[in-house]
Amino acid sequence: MSHDHNGTSLEEFRKYRQKMNHKILEQGNLQIKRFFNLDSQAYEDGALSKKTKELLGLVSSMVLRCDDCITYHIIQCADVGVTDAEFFEVFNIGLVVGGSIVIPHLRRAVETLEECRAVTGIKKETSSLKAR
Amino acid sequence: MSHDHNGTSLEEFRKYRQKMNHKILEQGNLQIKRFFNLDSQAYEDGALSKKTKELLGLVSSMVLRCDDCITYHIIQCADVGVTDAEFFEVFNIGLVVGGSIVIPHLRRAVETLEECRAVTGIKKETSSLKAR
Amino acid sequence: MSHDHNGTSLEEFRKYRQKMNHKILEQGNLQIKRFFNLDSQAYEDGALSKKTKELLGLVSSMVLRCDDCITYHIIQCADVGVTDAEFFEVFNIGLVVGGSIVIPHLRRAVETLEECRAVTGIKKETSSLKAR
Amino acid sequence: MSHDHNGTSLEEFRKYRQKMNHKILEQGNLQIKRFFNLDSQAYEDGALSKKTKELLGLVSSMVLRCDDCITYHIIQCADVGVTDAEFFEVFNIGLVVGGSIVIPHLRRAVETLEECRAVTGIKKETSSLKAR
């Protein structure tokens, strides 16, 4: 009933996303290609920082209740150093604005965040080992 | 393509929900904790009965098309004695208000209801055996 | 900025609704006519009472954030004797499920409810005068 | 309560739309400008005709319940010769897919269509007078 989160690693998410985006873009519809470009550019540093923009992407994905979009923005946010306390303040705004209907997505978001932290932990250990 | 309902028992749904709710609440964001409290209190007996309120929760979940929320409220409704005829009248309102886009969720709702009835049947048999 | 509620009476709402429904139905699309029939029938007494069904229609309209639908169901609910305490428990469920994005609609709903009560008050006085 | 349609002509709609689009585009955010271009290009003749694409835009606007978008696409559809029977088949699909929550928008759509036909009638008469 619940979206099965355990069986699909962040790595699988990345691979599927990359494979299908590739197929979409190679199909040759120029306007779809331009849309994808606009989508990437929207989160780049500008008057607002990339970090703030990724938080905006995350909260939008929560209130619109799209698990894949939430996962994507959590990964991006974690990459630019968003802390747990910051994440939960965004989650709270998503919850208050979007209502209890957001809760099942919040559960999966928290699981995704855990996976992100675990992956980063492994990476850090590995690179500190290499650094010796 | 269809959400796999067979592979996940109601029991798994309950466990995942409980485990993740626990993680969310132990993280220490006080406002999220308060929101969860408000969410629980909304369905308690008051001017309207718990039963009516659970039906309100169910129809809201249907028109907003959230499978996990539908599952949760079906379980609650079944617990307070909602009959099949009553369930299908709620389903019909959800369908008319929300449109055919609700149909895939209706299919899974009917499957969930079946599982609920099966579980209750087993419980009743067991307790009547014990009662002897 | 806020939807202008003061300048349009419940009477105007009813007239516009009736006039346009008439135009839609006289156009001759049989399927639309059938949809309108299904919509009316959904709230009739059955396994669940008309009152409960109107409450279901109201909460659905709130979480989907449609002012006209909210107005319609408030009128219907008031007609079948829903009390203020009951109305506000439905409003609360709409708010908790749908989130703060529902609040502007809640403001207009409360104004509509006030107008309903005022109209009913006038009707009662008039009919009690006539009854003498 | 109902969206006031009588007091605002299609001409006012066009003027407000044009004035504000101009302000948005002159502000200088390049990505918003590109988005507006993609939006215009999406409805141009291609593998599918402009007419089919405008019908797609209309039904999307109905199920997403945006009055201004519905108005815009009705004008475009009327311009490329969509008949009343065709309009009502699109309205029916919008209604079945999106549910009764679409009905208030359908009422306003039918009023907008009437205004479009009236304006076109006046134009035709005028140009046939000029043609003599």
Add this chain to the structure above:
Amino acid sequence: MSHDHNGTSLEEFRKYRQKMNHKILEQGNLQIKRFFNLDSQAYEDGALSKKTKELLGLVSSMVLRCDDCITYHIIQCADVGVTDAEFFEVFNIGLVVGGSIVIPHLRRAVETLEECRAVTGIKKETSSLKAR
């Protein structure tokens, strides 16, 4: 994280849909039965062709972000001869109207389309073998 598309064939989708629709309809709620009829009739040839109507169903399903509905309409569209170029113009309109939140559904839609084409390819080969 991503909806698992590989493990569920179009055939499984059809079977689950058929099985559950059967259960819903045999339950005996007459209004739900009528709604299902209206839903089927909405896409039949009329003033607009079945093909155009299926495209309308597809774009509606995309902007409302329902995977099962998208899958259903892709199958129907493929059956009536919609080409890849036409599909991607519908996808583009869905994307522009509904925004980047549609992208995860677009990925799964493209995968579904691939499966449809593969199945049709096998059918054609088989029937050309039989024809010898």
Add this chain to the structure above:
Amino acid sequence: MSHDHNGTSLEEFRKYRQKMNHKILEQGNLQIKRFFNLDSQAYEDGALSKKTKELLGLVSSMVLRCDDCITYHIIQCADVGVTDAEFFEVFNIGLVVGGSIVIPHLRRAVETLEECRAVTGIKKETSSLKAR
């Protein structure tokens, strides 16, 4: 057709909002009161600044397409010093995530922003006159 923005000042918006919020809260439903408190608290300084949180509220309101909520958060954002360039980057994210269906709300948002800037301009002049 377009939401009439010219005839309603920001001042009227504030007054209506305040009047109706007062009526809602004085009605005595404790849970609704608590929800309103949670809603206010969500935007206070914490791990994230009030400014960032108001931007999160604004983008959420855009993708969920609620004019009143957009107006409210634009006023709040302007109060904490959000610049035009920053506003338009938020608008762009709202547009890309939510799609062209957001455009009518963007038009009204830009008009609201103009009104905010005009009001602030008047205030500044007045206070600098007083300061002499």
